[in-house]
Amino acid sequence: MILSVFYSRDTFLRIFKVLFICYTFAYPNFGFAQEIKSPDGHLVAHFSLSDSGEPAYDLWYKSKPVIKQSLLGFKLKDAPDLLSGFEVNETSQSTFDESWKPVWGEVKEIRNHYNQLMITLRQPKTKRLIQICFRLFNDGLGFRYGFPAQDSLNYFTIKEERTQFALAGDHKAFWLPGDYDTQEYSTITSDLSQVREKMKAAITPNVSQTPISATAVQTPIMMKSKDGLYINIHEAALVDYSCLSLELDDRNMVLESVLTPDVLGNKGYLQAPFQSPWRTIIVSDKAADILESKLVLNLNDPTQFKDVSWIKPIKYIGVWWEMITGKSTWSYTDLSNVQLGITDYLKTKPNGKHAANTLKVKSYIDFAAKHGFDAVLVEGWNQGWEDWFGQTKDYVFDFVTPYPDFDVKDLSSYASAKGVKIMMHHETSGSVRNYERHLDTAYKFMVDNGYNSVKSGYVGNILPRGEHHSGQWLVNHYLYAVKKAADYKIMVNGHEAVRPTGLSRTYPNLIGNESARGTEYEAFGGNNPDHTTILPFTRLIGGPMDYTPGIFETKLSKLNPGNNSSVNSTLARQLALYVTMYSPLQMAADLPENYERFEDAFQFIKDVAVDWDDTRVLEAEPGDYITIVRKAKGTNNWFAGSTCDEQGRTSSIKFDFLDVGKKYLATIYSDAKSAHFSNNPQAYQIKKLHVNSSSSLKIKCAPGGGYAISIIEIN
């Protein structure tokens, strides 16, 4: 249902005479303003235009300021700026309310309900038009810029976007250093005023990184105001545009857009007509609402895929953790230099530690089949891993040629006979021209050999050299790879790609991304114990993360004596992550032998669903704890997960989400009394009890701990 009200310029001016009076006191320098409200009336936003014709907006939640008057516009290259000198040309308001069903997701149906204000601005001196479209939902605001087709604005280059978020105070923030290449930082929790002093230590080494400034941060950024508002800022529908970061003015607490530059320092090459990605502000006085928000998805376009039957959530294991921990290698030899098509691997000396060999992969397939996993990821199967990294090597992989000890045909038929898929791995080493050149052949190879999903990787600096992981050039590439995958009915799980912005609504074969510090960092020194109490409020706002939980053996020296890392989590909490870290793609990342040591706990990983009809956030406080229950797709069974920080806590939950009158068997996987993420992570207990909709429970979570519950309907 769409309700639209179009105002003519005259009517509009009459309305604004009234509005002008209303806002004169609040906005002494702004001679023009228009208001919209969210459908429930709790959120109010204004668009305003200063006397010098600068566009601005503000946002209020239950009469509290969320965003104070904040300027909008663009600096252009070799053309007059689009910052001021505007007058209102036309406005229209409309209402939209519709429900849609995601191909996969946390809930069966999503309501997309908003009031829209569309402003068309004209810059008389240059005869140029721009549009700003505001959509106010009950859970927040989205707005984007439009550049209509017009004679006076055709091709143009963005020097910088000026989108401000003037915050109402020195909020507590959960932030990552702004970086044009990586999101693999630990989240820093601090007041905004402390960002500057904490930045240097926050910028930990990465194989490709370009920190932006002393106060720049990434989106999604999560904040909490002193008066209890939870505020999340991100973007939605990042298509053919460069990724947004935020520069903090830490005297005035204003966040301002910083787009990722290309190699020439330009921020975007646009052709009108064009619409920018949405800038999003999710806000509530309840932290749980942030986690339940579907605003980012709603701001993406519905999918145009006609057939989505081939897109299926995946629970998988993989030949991966043993390389990450250093127990095995991706490479087949210890050569320091190879050339594809020239190096004859049959004449080289194997290093004896190559994991992706036919025999081992078969044992993983056996394990997957035995325990009901959909797929086995295999990394390091293809030639080129000896010098794939850090050389900005152009022709680094061809994505189709296996090492001598990996028998593609044999494994394909073996997996197929066992009802298991092998998950393809395409590491690009950042060499995207090379990847695009091989993409059709690589995807066709997958189809020919029965692979239906691919984990792609972009480790290291980008080729074309000087381009950034988050720039317009790469943003275009990632989506190109996803769209082309769809032509082959292939699902994509992109690692080191740009942070997601809800594009999986439009392209549901984008079933996962990394784009943050995943479990692999537990093997590189460890993640903070509170890491998983923050990620759902930050990185996951844009889309699912392939976090790869499920590490049972937390002392990594047991896998590789040279690795002194420990996983900063209890075993019970590793189970919880399958629920708290939403993804349609979930890995059981540990070695099969470690699961066999803890078969009772492993049962939860085997049981837990990866697609859901419903989701409830029962408890949440960013940086402290998250407790979520989800209803498995097409069943009456629920799964709960709870994660907490290094403090530990007692979780109190009610089972009122269950159907009244039905009986359920709950199996509770929780930390033992003595459990602790650092010195006693494997102490867990498993209890079974009957529950119904009037049950409630208190469950103790160890420091860095948590729990998981399967709640199965008893017929």
Added chain:
Amino acid sequence: MILSVFYSRDTFLRIFKVLFICYTFAYPNFGFAQEIKSPDGHLVAHFSLSDSGEPAYDLWYKSKPVIKQSLLGFKLKDAPDLLSGFEVNETSQSTFDESWKPVWGEVKEIRNHYNQLMITLRQPKTKRLIQICFRLFNDGLGFRYGFPAQDSLNYFTIKEERTQFALAGDHKAFWLPGDYDTQEYSTITSDLSQVREKMKAAITPNVSQTPISATAVQTPIMMKSKDGLYINIHEAALVDYSCLSLELDDRNMVLESVLTPDVLGNKGYLQAPFQSPWRTIIVSDKAADILESKLVLNLNDPTQFKDVSWIKPIKYIGVWWEMITGKSTWSYTDLSNVQLGITDYLKTKPNGKHAANTLKVKSYIDFAAKHGFDAVLVEGWNQGWEDWFGQTKDYVFDFVTPYPDFDVKDLSSYASAKGVKIMMHHETSGSVRNYERHLDTAYKFMVDNGYNSVKSGYVGNILPRGEHHSGQWLVNHYLYAVKKAADYKIMVNGHEAVRPTGLSRTYPNLIGNESARGTEYEAFGGNNPDHTTILPFTRLIGGPMDYTPGIFETKLSKLNPGNNSSVNSTLARQLALYVTMYSPLQMAADLPENYERFEDAFQFIKDVAVDWDDTRVLEAEPGDYITIVRKAKGTNNWFAGSTCDEQGRTSSIKFDFLDVGKKYLATIYSDAKSAHFSNNPQAYQIKKLHVNSSSSLKIKCAPGGGYAISIIEIN
């Protein structure tokens, strides 16, 4: 036949004690030297190593210095340079003599005969090895650098190549301004000492240009010494490396290598083992020998194509000159902004001047069939030409979607029925990522519709932005497009691509390049009258040029009243170019209606061959005149062409190239007495006479004129 002599280090040092004495006087600072001679002994080259371990070489022709002692080496980025501190590790000499048959060419068989000196140098401080390989032919010297596989030199980045050509004097030079993006300049003829003063005026506007410096020039550069030596410097086998230009030290008359940088300013990213392109010096005391040299082809690898039956020389016409002159348009509408897949051309207003419409193309096909042409080039057939240019537009063309008035299927079957091919046109607008993304689809579309050759174009600045037409990134691209074309049995004619370096030996489906100022510039203000007396000595040294001669109507205002250009050539000379400007791809570029006005002259274009068993350069002086006869493939018929500068002249030729005892009918197309390129270009005369091997002729060439002769054996 290969004869190799390997010297051990000891033997080698003993030899050098002798050589050292010989060269002590000539090279006071060089403590080491080794000599090679050309098979005929006329050329002598030395490799030498200074006391500080700097590698150098020199070259002598019949005891005259061609290249004085000139340094060799590399500056590297983030690594010690490869300039000095070398010692000789190993040397070997060998002789090679073999004949090979080109797939197409100026002669049936080419002799590849040289003496080779291979030097392996070691830099003890860094433990790195490099190699320098010299091949001395009777017609000149080629040398290249090699980087053997080694632990101490793996991946490396070139900051600059230091290859000097220390000339023996202030030669007369035929040069173009050095430029990283374009070769479409008029050749300047001047002494080397005048390059600096003439540079500014020489840099005429181009849509993509990056002049290098006040004294940098391009290769191939042609020079003539005051004592009568003709010297040509170029490169051969440019593969995965950036294109060479030459910086002139105009006090010492030393040319030194300047490689094309990438966007970061680096000159090349290499992985050992690697071999650089060859640096070539063709030299003789006869100008004709330069034109007959096959040194550049000989330094390229033999083709690995097993089937070459699909590669055929092409004589073609095209829907092209009418757009070049401004009579018609490439675009279908006058819109200023279109988006592929979004702009609905069926709803737009045609501009009425779109040339590539079905009806017109059919008339061109009719004309081609009637007059025996192999193909019709059609430009502007596909959507996107409204704003293709100068916008660095990424998704500018898709190479498969025709304008509404161009019926692909209808035209394909129409052309097929008439025995004519349509030549595809892929203008990339420099957007090479976009081109590569569509390449398979575009080539497949060609195969599906019966096209077997493509003219590709790279007009405007390159995407990825900041890369240059002559850089390593693009050099890699052009060859990628040619190799992939071979997979589809497609021949490529690349315009605005890097200047050729003989790669057509290895990839004979590369049947042409533009890469210089072609006939199109006659419609943009004109080419110098001596242009075609120089190009065979410069641009054509690297490979054939799609010069597109055959303009009969030289006053372009007759095609388009707004075009005041005149073709700076007589009509008779336009015919000569089919012989003097060697190419397996020859266009008759004028409109069919203009050929119908001059049917007697047109007969030569219809008769002339495009593939040859033999070639003789009868007269030649760069910048003044060239007279060539060629024997048509598989026949006893010969075709002669002569072109001269703005002075005019009388050409004297002997027919002693004809078989003794055979009779021939010569049809001579020459300038009329009153002809002149500027005020009477269309005055020509046609005479027929019988000739044999003892005949001789004097033929008057008008200023900017010339002649053509067909010499047909009488059975």
